[in-house]
Amino acid sequence: MTIRHAQGTYDVRFDEFNGTTHVVVTDSNLAKLYPKLIGSSPIVIEAGESSKNLDTYAYVAGQLLHRGATRKSTIVALGGGVVGDLVGFVAATYMRGIPFVQVPTTLLAQVDSSVGGKVGVDLPEGKNLLGAFHPAKEVIIDSRFLKTLPERELRCGLAEIVKYGWIMAPEILDELSKSDLDLQKLVRKCVELKARVVQEDEFETKGVRAWLNFGHTVGHAIEQITNYETYTHGEAISIGMVVETRVAEEMGLAGRGLSQKVQNSLAQHGLPTELSTKLSVSTLIDVMRRDKKSDQREITMSLVYRSGQCELVKNVPVEIIERVLA
Ligand SMILES: NC(=O)c1ccc[n+]([C@@H]2O[C@H](COP(=O)([O-])OP(=O)(O)OC[C@H]3O[C@@H](n4cnc5c(N)ncnc54)[C@H](O)[C@@H]3O)[C@@H](O)[C@H]2O)c1
Ligand SMILES: [Zn+2]
Numbered sequence: 001m002t003i004r005h006a007q008g009t010y011d012v013r014f015d016e017f018n019g020t021t022h023v024v025v026t027d028s029n030l031a032k033l034y035p036k037l038i039g040s041s042p043i044v045i046e047a048g049e050s051s052k053n054l055d056t057y058a059y060v061a062g063q064l065l066h067r068g069a070t071r072k073s074t075i076v077a078l079g080g081g082v083v084g085d086l087v088g089f090v091a092a093t094y095m096r097g098i099p100f101v102q103v104p105t106t107l108l109a110q111v112d113s114s115v116g117g118k119v120g121v122d123l124p125e126g127k128n129l130l131g132a133f134h135p136a137k138e139v140i141i142d143s144r145f146l147k148t149l150p151e152r153e154l155r156c157g158l159a160e161i162v163k164y165g166w167i168m169a170p171e172i173l174d175e176l177s178k179s180d181l182d183l184q185k186l187v188r189k190c191v192e193l194k195a196r197v198v199q200e201d202e203f204e205t206k207g208v209r210a211w212l213n214f215g216h217t218v219g220h221a222i223e224q225i226t227n228y229e230t231y232t233h234g235e236a237i238s239i240g241m242v243v244e245t246r247v248a249e250e251m252g253l254a255g256r257g258l259s260q261k262v263q264n265s266l267a268q269h270g271l272p273t274e275l276s277t278k279l280s281v282s283t284l285i286d287v288m289r290r291d292k293k294s295d296q297r298e299i300t301m302s303l304v305y306r307s308g309q310c311e312l313v314k315n316v317p318v319e320i321i322e323r324v325l326a
Contacts, residue, residue, distance in 0.1 A: 001191065001192065003135070003195045003198070003199060004199050005133075005135045005199075005202055006133075006202060006203075007135075010135055010137055010139065011138055011139070012114075012115060012138075012139040012191055012195070013138065013139070013140050014141050014143075014184075014187075014188060015140055015142065016142050017078075017103050017140045017142040018037070019037055019038075020076050022073070022075060022101065023041075023042075023043065023064065023067055023073065023076065024039055024042040024043070024075075024076045024078050025043040025044075025075060025076065025077055025078070025079075025083060025086075025087045026038055026042050026043075026044055026045075026077075026078040026079050026083060027044065027045050027046065027047040027048075027051070027079045027083050028044055028045070028046050028047045029047040030078060030079050030083075030105060031044045033148050034078075034145075038078060041067075042078075043060055043063045043064070045059070045060065045083070047082075048082065049082055049122070049228060051082060052085060052086050052121050053121055053122055053123075054121060054123075054130070056086060056121075057090055057121050060086065060087065060090045061090050061093075061094055064090070064094060069098070070095070071095045071096075072098075074098065074099045074100065074101060074137065075087060075090070075091055075098065075099075075101075076100065076101045076103060077091075077100055077101070077102050077103065078103040078105060079104075079106075080104070080105055080106035080108065080109045080113075080153075081104075081106065081108055081112070081114075084102050084104060084109055084113050084114050084119070085113065085118070085119050085120055085121070085128070086119075086121055087100060087119075088100055088102070088117075088118075088119025088120075088132075088134055089119040089120050089121055089130070089131060089132060089134070091134060092119055092132040092134035093132070097134065100137060101137055101138045101139070101140065102136040102138075102139045102140070103140050103142065104139065104145075105145040105149070106145075106146075106149060106153055106156070106157060107146060107149065107153070107154055107156070107157020107158065107160075108156050108157040108160055108233070108234065110141050110146075110187050110191070111157055111160055111161055111164070111186075111187055111190035111191065111194070112157075112160050112190070112194065112212075114136065114139045114141070115191055115194045115198065116197075116202075116209075117133045117135035117136075117198070117202070118131060118133060119131055119132055119133075119134050120132065126224070127220070127223075133202070133203065141187065141191070143184050143187065146183060152232060153232070155232075155234055155271055156232045156234025156235070157234065158234065158269045158271065159215075159234035159235070159238045159241075159269075159271050160190070160234065160237070161176065161186055161190055162176060162241070162269070162271075163212070163214050163215055163237065163241060164190050164193050164194075165265070165307075165308070166241065166262060166307065166308070166310070167211045167212070167302070167304060167308070167309075167310040168193060168197075168211065168308055168309075169189065169193055169308060170307045170308040171189075172186065172189060172190070173265055176265065176268075176269070177265075177268065194212075197209055197211065197212060210293060210302055210312045211302050211310050211312065212302070213293060213301075213302045214241060214302040214303070214304055214310055215237040215238070215239075215240035215241030215244055216237055216240060216302070217240065217244065217288055217294075217299065217300070217301045217302075218239070218243045218284070218288070218301075219236040219237035219238075219239065219240030219241075220236070220240075220287070221285075221287040221288045221291070222236040222239060222240065222275070222279065222284070223236040224287050225279055225280070225283050225284060225287060226279070230276075230277075231272070234271065235272050238271035238272055238273060239272055239274060239275060241266065241304075242259055242262055242263045242266065242273045242274065243325065244301050244302075244303055244304075245258055245259035245262045245303070245304055246259045246324045247303065247316060247320055247321055248303040248304060248313075250320045250323065250324060251303075251313075251316070251317070251320060253305045253311075253313070254303070254304065254305045254306070255306075258304070258305075258306070258307075261307070262304070281322055281325045284325060285299075285322065285325075293312075295314065298314060298315045299316045299318065299321065300312065300313065300314045300315075300316065301313055301316050303316075
């Protein structure tokens with residue numbers, strides 16, 4: 001599949017990855033699981049979101065210098081979204097920008113983060129606060145990696161797949177309700193959808209790319225106030241999708257009963273649909289006001305109003321969000 005962007009095109013290949021002569025950057029879990037594929041001298045970062053920071057960014061850039069990487073070098077990001085975002089950001093800036101190849105190894109990275117060119121790191125003040133648009137030169141999606149992925153990480157990716165279904169492709173919801181999931185087919189379908197969205201609105205200025213944020217306004221707030229410890233990203237947005245659809249119902253945008261359907265579609269895959277502990281509603285609202293999508297303290301949400309259809313809604317009434325959360 002070929003994807004267009006402002007500076008050219010790149011291919012997403014559904015293929016086996018069997019090693020490379022370029023420098024590979026990966027995380028500590030993958031380095032243990034796939035030593036042969038990764039080769040003899042990878043740059044290895046500690047697994048986990050806490051590595052997506054400026055210290056690790058400087059470490060990877062320093063390692064590239066030590067290895068003599070030049071402006072003509074290509075680097076390979078082999079890992080989940082953390083490796084992809086961080087290495088992509090190094091690639092965007094190393095000697096003012098070098099190409100990189102993404103080999104996404106989590107379901108989330110395969111269906112979402114490896115396509116679309118967003119790269120970056122977190123700051124202590126919040127996630128993804130430093131970043132760039134730097135599309136990969138190539139994305140290689142090898143389904144074999146999913147065999148070693150822990151169940152909880154798999155569910156994280158499933159939450160994003162359910163999201164694609166509700167925002168723009170009800171046929172995905174049908175596919176997901178089958179007892180035998182065809183993951184490869186679902187991944188391919190989601191990449192097609194993501195490609196459509198980012199080609200139409202690469203820089204998130206037309207409100208289309210923002211659809212992908214369904215569940216994320218509330219989900220990000222939940223993740224942030226629980227210090228990214230209680231819920232995975234997929235679990236937080238799962239709860240977020242249910243809450244936001246209740247908000248859409250209360251606003252009269254969605255028909256009654258839609259949130260129950262959203263809830264069922266997530267619970268079916270073992271995803272949580274409500275908070276397991278009580279969180280402060282006012283703190284959640286404060287965090288939502290500071291969301292990147294929000295304008296001057298008004299809360300913006302991507303809301304689904306019917307299966308497969310959604311809309312970016314500005315100025316979502318705070319009283320309604322409070323009522324739903326309470
Ligand atoms: N750039 C984008 O458009 C975009 C979109 C969505 C999410 N993201 C970012 O992606 C990140 C989350 O990505 P993630 O969920 O892939 O997390 P991750 O990269 O931390 O991977 C999750 C865990 O799975 C392990 N792992 C990865 N592949 C494995 C495999 N094949 N077998 C066994 N274990 C494996 C990792 O070591 C890690 O412990 C977040 O930082 C988020 O901000 C970016
Ligand atoms: Zn997400």
